[in-house]
Amino acid sequence: MSLIIEVKNLCKVFGDFKAVDNLSFTVESGQVYGFLGQNGAGKSTTIRMLLTLIRPTSGTIEIFGMSLEKHRKEVLRQAGAVIERPDLYKYLSALENLRIFAAMSGHKISEKKLMEQLEMVGLAERAHSKVKTYSQGMKQRLGIATALVHDPQLIILDEPTNGLDPQGIADIRNLIIRLSKDMKKTLVISSHLLSEMELIADSMLIIDKGKKLVEGKVSDLFNPSETIVELQTTDDELSFKQIKDSAFAKYLKGVRNDCILMQMHKNDIPAAMKALMDMGIPVTSFNSRYSLEDYFLSLTTGNPYVEAAAN
């Protein structure tokens, strides 16, 4: 796969504050690339640098093999973006907004194509309504339509599900999957909705305080052997002792919040549970989980509970 984005040693300093600190990463063609970090981690600053809205203090950005600084127009002609809120001209209709941003994209786009775009995001029936009458979800979808209107190869979405209801989030998720799988677009998506990113991203970058914590394919970052099992029993102390004296001691990680914590490969869980029952351990509740959220929190907050999951 060819590289679409190559960022090397990117830094951005605002006064005394280092918003992005020596960040390097690559995005391959056709990927859905998740960009994760807490609020203030430097996600939006990095995305704005990818779109030339913010000038890097140092470092290089190459997109489509071209220097962004030297070939800004050529790069942006093949890119589409929605940054945070999809703010549009509220006193104009959806079609007028789309027409404006289509004309600015440097491509000649027919009215038919504009309507098709609105159709794709489910706004064709409201094409002539003023944007000020739109719901947040409709504005978000129209924002995405403005990013896609010139059929760009690279789509950058900064918090695309912000302010959306569950149905709106699902709609955007399906649209992203469609863009990636059916239309072979490359997408860079920043979000704080980790469960959503877990469902759609192929690769991801986690940053904190402007620095890269981890980058890689989601399948590599998700290790099934790191599944956490939370066990509740009628007598935790006794149960913990019983497990500690058994062959399952190697899985034991500790006790927290009235739960016995064990860590094991997910394939081992059924056998382990049966064995625990056979040992007469009075299990009242059982929960196994390993989510991106656990992993993210273990990296960014150092929470010992989730550290157990990550290690």
Added chain:
Amino acid sequence: MWKLLQIELFKIFKRPRTYIAFGAIAAIVFLIQIALKYDGKSYIDLLLSNLDGSFEMDDEFKSKMLNGYLICFVILNTLLIQMPLLVALIAGDSIAGEANMGTLRLSLTKPVSRTEYMFVKFLASVIYTVGLLVWMALLALLGSLLIFGVNDMVILRSRGLEVIESFDIWWRYVAAFGYAAVALTTVSALAFLLSVFAENSIGPIIATMSIVIVFTILSEMNIPIYDRTVKPYLFTSHMVAWKGFFYMKSNAEGATITGSIENLPAILRSMLILVIYIGLFFSAAVWVFRKKDILT
């Protein structure tokens, strides 16, 4: 470039607030015309009261004085003081308004250079300014000529009354409106520059008006030290030079010369200073904007 300009003009003229200025001009012009139609004689008496007794005139002369050309001159005198606010409403909003709406960041992710973007934005605000002036010319000049009729124009000057013959007036108005366009473009350029620093349009509009008011007061003050050191460099001192197109040269006998302008070099010098101001304001705006991080 043409496409971008079309977009900017479309955005400006699709906004209801754009028409506030056109409405305000129409209202003021109409009110002045109505007042002078019904009580023009009192106004002429008031004007002539500044002259000494040797200028006694009969009612017929006074009614001839009150013609479309003079009314337009009165309107121009009144409105060109207020128009900077109307111009600043749009120019001050051009970048700050986009930042406030959040559309600036979306626009700048498109393959348009920032210099090009600024140029088109400024050009659109200049077109709006010229549009306002054309509207004003239509109402104030053509409207007044229709209501009050055509006659020679009497100009009141410190040395007395001067009469410009009716066939010698039209081109002076064309020149005066042209000059006013340059003067208002200077205000537009100032508001445009201030707009780059702000994230909502109220700030640049108020700042522009504050600067215009302070500079106008300084321009009008009769303090000798300011006459030499400050006034010649204030753009507001040069904004009223359009009146010079209505001042004629006199011959040795003291009679005015038809088709002449008393001090054309002074008008051209004032215009040059305004053009320099426009260039400075616009260049500074582009320079700042090119370096600006878009954080809104």
